[in-house]
Amino acid sequence: MNSNKKVACPMDCYDACQAEVVDNNIKGSKDNIVTSGKLCVNFAQLLKEDNLKNPIFDNKEISLDESLEILSEKLKEADSSNTLFYTGSGNLGVLQNSTKNFFTQYGSVLTKGSLCDGGGGLGIEQGRTAVVNPPIEKLIDSDIIIVWGRNFSVTSSHMYNLVKDKTFITIDPIKTDIAKKSKIHMQINPKTDYELALLLTRFxxxxxxxxxxxxxxxxxxxxxxxxITRNRPVVSYEATTGIPLSQVNELLELVENKKVSIVVGLGVQKYFEGAQILRCIDSFAAYLGVHKKDSGGVWYLSDSGYGYENQVKIAGKNKKVSVAEVDFSSYDLVFIQGGNPVVSAPNTKSVIEGLKNSFVVCFTTTYNDTCEYADLVIPSSSFLSKRDVRLSYGHEYKAFSEIVEPALENTISEYKLATYLIEKFGFKSLKSENEIIDYYKNTNVVHEEFETFEFIEELDIEPLYKNKTSSNFYLITGKSKNSLNSQFTIDNHVYLHPSSGFKNEDNVKITSPYGEAVFTVMISEDIKEQCAFFYTGNKKTNYLTPNKADEESFSAMFQEVLLEIELS
Structure with missing residues (x-):
């Protein structure tokens, strides 16, 4: 490796680590306030990944030149309007979007919405016009941090390290790692976060x-x-949220006259009305006075590109489909970049059936579950072998990557693949890598406070508990400290509370209106009663989830489902 060069972590997490090569080793950069000289477990695991070395066509290894020729010919033969460009978040570098530039010009169908944060992001945007987090210094300067539906010490380990000595309050159905470190843990019933926000506002x-x-x-x-908060008796919230009024009083006593931050996770908005739910939480924060202070604020998964001009995007009139409702079988050719929809997209059975009926191209660094259904697999070069910029959705700092080792012979970067295809089809050229990277190096975005705030004024949310029977379980997903989405060490168990009546190592069949799958049980006191908890990346969870879009943002709503569980 070339020493004294920078490396940006490409992975889909809040911290966006900045590393550097020192004495042939990759170490956390001490110049970056968030990374602060340390690398997280996920970055360490990424460095050990077994990357693809050769393209694969019809289950046989071929050369890169052959794979590019096959791709070009297939694109020439296809009706562009009947092809799909589908991208995941396996690499979040700015230059990874280069391929979208080509497929936009080519005329492919694109996706809209999100498998991740779309509903909640729209709720924040509706209240404040933009999804932007406050400067991280405001988090550092706060006294109390309310962690709402986010396992903060696991999913944001670097950010947590900056504030680990603060007083924490956790609101979560699961007794997460951060909940165990908290002064108060409100073990809320699923999909009642908006009710708790209303109750807290009332108090x-x-x-x-x-x-x-x-x-x-x-x-x-x-x-x-x-x-809205006065539409029902205060005591009625105890039964629906599972939170005693004494805990509500305890929380407000703790935050009174304190500098308060709220870090909100994705779990609260994985429902049909996700935008309304997040907007209720943000409105409570505004009512309490969390916004527009010298310290504190609300943190969500922000728009990492806010304030920057996208240097690789090109305008187009392409048709777009909801990423939650993609029917892969509808397309003659599907190009999947940096994604693993067989595991990560809702309704796995329909995903697999769709992929079997299309010509599928996977452009990826590693051989994942979706590659099993691909006709052509093209290896993307390692992040260590390409220049890039990583903008964080957790804080305002940028990270840069330089080339620290040569790319493998039969791999290609996203920028080079896009350039190759653009030249092949005679489309408008991309800006040079130097020009793109220099723009981000030389552009500083000031994260100004929002100018307006609109409280949510109407509420129309259908509670899950309304249709729940005594035999139903709520589906809950969360991050593991040993994996990142469908990468690394995957845990395929279902976690249940001891009151469920099942035992460790029981094999159970879990059924939803959308499908079924068999899981092995792990019993844990950390799980809320009547909840079935699955770690993100579990290869069977999405056999149970709906491939339907949420109310407003065209995004997935993984937890809008009730489950039945029986011994297999």
Whole structure:
């Protein structure tokens, strides 16, 4: 490896580590406030990955030149409007979007929405016009951190390390790692986070803790929002949320006159009305006075490109389909980049059936589950062998990658593949790599406070508990400290509370309206009663989830489902 060069972590997590090569070893950069000289477990595992070395066509290894010729011929033969470009988040570098530039010009169908944060992101945007986190210094300067549906110490280990001495409050159905470190753990019932936000707002008003200055600026919207909180008796929230009123009082006593931050995870919005749910939480934060202060604020998965001009994007009039509702069988050719939809997309059975009926190209660094259904697999060069820029969705700092080792002979970078195809089809050229990277190096975005805030004024959410029977279980997913989505060490168990009546190592058949699968049980006191918990990346979970879009953002709603469990 070439020493004294920078390396940006490409993976799909909040921290966006900046590393550097020192004495032939990759180490965390001390110049980056978030990485702070340390690398996380996921980065260490990434460095050990067995990357693809050769393309594969019809289950036989071929050369890179042969694979590019096959791809070019297939694209020439196809009706471009009947091809699909599908990208995952296996690599979040800016230059990874180069291939989308080609497929936009080519005329492929593109996806819209998200498998991850779309619903919640829309809710934040509706309230504040943009999905932007406050500067990380405001998190560092806070006194109390409310962790709402996010296993903060696992999914944001570097950010957590900066604030680990703070007082934490956790709101989560699962007794997560951060919940065990918290002063208060509210073990909430699934899909009742909006109800808890309303209840907290009601108590904030009752105890004269609202931010009067902020509310005066946004009087009309705040009054409508507060009216929603008064639509039912206070005591009724205990039964639906599972949170005793004494804990609500305890939380407000703890945060009174303190600098408060709220870090919100993805679990709260994996439902049909995800945008409304997140907007309720953000409105509670505004009512309490968390926004527009010198310290504190609300952190979600932000728009990492906010304030920058996308240097590889090109405008097009391409048809778009919801990423949650993709029917792969509808296309003559499907190009999948950096994704593993066989595991990560909802309704695995329909995904597999669709892939079997199309010509599938996988462009990936590693051989994943989806490659099993691909006709052509093209290896992407390692992140160590290409230049790039990583913009973080967890904080405002950038990370840069330089080439620290030569690319394997039969691999190709996203930028080079896009350049090859653009030249082959005579399309408009990309900017040079130097020009793109220099733009990000020389452009500094000031993350200004939002100018307006609109409280949610109407609420129409169908609770899951309304249709739940005594035999049903809620489906809950969460991150593991040993894996990242479908990468690394995958845990395929279902985790149940001891009250479920099942035992360790029982084989159970789990059924939903969308499918079924067999799992091995692990019993844990950390799981909320009547919940079935699965780690993200579990190869069978998405046999149970709906391939339907949410209410507004064209995104997936993985947890909008009730389960039946029986011994297999």
């Amino acid at each position: 904030t008003h009752m105890q004269d803790m609202e931010d009067e200055e902020f509310l005066e600026e946004y009087t009309e919207g705040s009054e409508w929002f507060f009216d």
